[in-house]
Amino acid sequence: MHTAHTRIPPTVELIETPEGPAVRIIDQTLLPGELRMLDLTTIPEVCEAIVSLRVRGAPAIGCAAAAGVAMAAGRSTAADQPGLYMELGGEIARLGATRPTAVNLFWALRRMEHLLDGSPYPNATALAERLALEARAIIEDDLQRCMAIGRHGRELIAPGWRVLTHCNAGALATAGYGTALGVIRAASEAGCIEMVWVDETRPLLQGARLTAWELVSEGIPCTVITDNMAASVMGRGEVDAVVVGADRITRNGDVANKIGTYGVAILAKHHGIPFYVAAPISTVDYDLAEGSQIPIEERRCDEVTHLAGHSDHAVVPGGAGVYNPAFDVTPNELVTAIITEKGVARAPYEPALQQFA
Ligand code: MRU
Numbered sequence: 186m187h188t189a190h191t192r193i194p195p196t197v198e199l200i201e202t203p204e205g206p207a208v209r210i211i212d213q214t215l216l217p218g219e220l221r222m223l224d225l226t227t228i229p230e231v232c233e234a235i236v237s238l239r240v241r242g243a244p245a246i247g248c249a250a251a252a253g254v255a256m257a258a259g260r261s262t263a264a265d266q267p268g269l270y271m272e273l274g275g276e277i278a279r280l281g282a283t284r285p286t287a288v289n290l291f292w293a294l295r296r297m298e299h300l301l302d303g304s305p306y307p308n309a310t311a312l313a314e315r316l317a318l319e320a321r322a323i324i325e326d327d328l329q330r331c332m333a334i335g336r337h338g339r340e341l342i343a344p345g346w347r348v349l350t351h352c353n354a355g356a357l358a359t360a361g362y363g364t365a366l367g368v369i370r371a372a373s374e375a376g377c378i379e380m381v382w383v384d385e386t387r388p389l390l391q392g393a394r395l396t397a398w399e400l401v402s403e404g405i406p407c408t409v410i411t412d413n414m415a416a417s418v419m420g421r422g423e424v425d426a427v428v429v430g431a432d433r434i435t436r437n438g439d440v441a442n443k444i445g446t447y448g449v450a451i452l453a454k455h456h457g458i459p460f461y462v463a464a465p466i467s468t469v470d471y472d473l474a475e476g477s478q479i480p481i482e483e484r485r486c487d488e489v490t491h492l493a494g495h496s497d498h499a500v501v502p503g504g505a506g507v508y509n510p511a512f513d514v515t516p517n518e519l520v521t522a523i524i525t526e527k528g529v530a531r532a533p534y535e536p537a538l539q540q541f542a
Contacts, residue, residue, distance in 0.1 A: 193356050193402055194222065196245050199252040199320050206259035206317065208252040210240045213357055217398040228257050228276040235283040235290075238389065242358020243432045243468055244331075247289035248324045250280045254297040255320035258313035269309045270301045277301075285480040286441055286512045287432040288470045293323055327360035330465040331367040333526035338368030338428070338463055341522065341529070342377045346425035349382035349415060352443035353395035354430025354463065364430045364463040366399060368524060373405045381407040382424060384415060386443060388488040388509065412445050419456040427453045431464040431523075438517035438534025439476025440464075444510055450519035459521040466525050466541050476514035484509045 198209040207224040208231055215221050223239060225231045231253035234240050240249045257276050263269040277294050284290060300319055306312035342348065348369055352358075355366030362370060372378050381400055386392035393409050400407040410418060418424055427449055433441040440446070440462050453460040473479060486507040492498040501507065523530040523538070530537035 193361075193399065194220070195324075196242075196357055196360060197240060197248040197252055197324060199255050199317060199324070200224070206256045208249060208256050210234060210249060211357065212239045213241060213395060214239050216357075217394050225253070226256065226260070228253055228279055231256070232279055232283050235280070241391070242353060243287035243289045243430065244327045244359040244364070244465060245357070246284060246287055247293035247467065248320075248327055248360050250283075250290055251293040251297050251320040251323045253280055254294070255313070255317040258309075258316045261309060261313065263309045265309055266301070266306050266312055269312055273301055274298075284482055286482045287468075289465075289467050292467045296323065324360045327465065327467075328362060330467075330526035331359050331362035331364055332371075334364050334463050334465065334524055335362060335367035335371030337526070337529050338461065338524040339371035339375050339377065341459070341461060341524070342368065342372035342375075342426060344377045345379050346372070346377055347380045347382060347423055348372070348378060349384065349418070349424045349427045349449070350396060351384040351392060351427075351429050351446050351449050352386045353391040353399070355396055355399040357395050357399060358430060363399070364465065365428045366396065368428050368461070368463050369400075369405065370403065373403070378405060381405060382415070382418060383407050383409045384445065384449065385409060385411045386445060387412055388493070390493050391443065394493075412448075415449055416452050419452050419458060424453075424456070424458055426459045426461060428461045428463055431462050431468050432512055433473075433479050434462070434464060434469045434523065434538070435473040435475050435479065436469075436471055436535050436538060437475045438520055438523060438530070438532065438538065439479075440515045440517070440520060440523075441476060441479045441481070441512045442515065444513050447513040447515045447519075450515040454519050460519055461522055461524055462515075462520055463524040466527060469525075469538055469542075471538075471542055476516065479512075479514060481513070482511040484511050
């Protein structure tokens with residue numbers, strides 16, 4: 186068990202091995218009990234890791250998919266660019282079919298596909314090297330973006346604040362540092378965070394398992410609550426701000442994020458608490474006008490019927506119906522501000538976000 190001040194390794198890396206490139210990830214399904222790295226060497230392995238949430242969080246799945254394309258290109262025996270494109274086109278489609286809600290996945294895959302299909306390369310090796318550069322740039326840029334989000338966001342947090350967060354929008358959900366947790370990390374470095382309330386985040390407990398693990402690793406004081414306790418702690422005046430991440434933000438500022446976020450936003454509004462969303466611009470889908478257009482992933486029933494998805498702990502009788510949407514949409518009127526790497530957007534969101542496009 187990793188407790189205080191564990192150094193968190195990179196969430197996603199494109200590494201070289203004697204057998205060829207591999208995508209190295211932290212297997213997040215094992216946390217907080219075990220910190221184990223996994224080296225993925227085929228596209229089906231990368232797809233499985235994304236679907237089963239071994240790697241998860243909007244920016245991190247974009248990074249994993251990009252690294253997956255580069256890994257497959259580095260291991261390909263195709264002789265030329267058309268051959269490589271033919272081989273990888275299907276793999277890109279397969280990666281794109283893993284999870285529908287986070288737009289960063291499609292954004293990263295488009296960047297890779299653009300190279301495959303774009304200016305000519307003398308041979309497949311040169312193109313594979315370029316794809317590896319691109320994947321590493323996507324990962325490095327994401328880290329820089331998160332740090333910029335942290336710098337902008339910390340200005341919104343006053344000394345002594347107790348901040349509530351939902352799900353995990355931390356280093357584990359990005360290339361490092363995090364979006365919502367990036368704001369919290371930066372505010373903590375500035376001496377402003379008294380405590381972080383961590384929503385457990387049913388059904389898969391990303392808050393309890395992952396966010397609390399990150400905060401404990403960093404030595405930032407945190408208190409885990411079950412999701413149904415948030416109203417009560419807000420009602421007692423013990424929350425000064427909410428900061429969450431996002432999986433997709435539409436042009437008008439509607440925000441898809443982990444299921445339960447919408448409820449937290451309503452609670453924050455009722456209690457007069459600022460509700461901040463922290464996300465890189467790669468999470469903004471400028472093609473969609475509003476949140477009702479965002480495809481919402483539905484996941485397996487056993488994630489709800491069994492505690493944390495474990496097959497030996499049924500908490501629902503057989504025969505009961507189960508509904509398991511992984512995300513919900515928070516309407517823009519509940520969002521106090523959207524913190525991006527380019528600055529802080531406030532309502533009206535359409536022109537504010539357009540400015541950062
Ligand atoms: O299903 P998950 O664990 O991938 O959901 C993750 C979230 O909802 C995060 O809040 C979001 O991706 C932002 S991560 C910086």
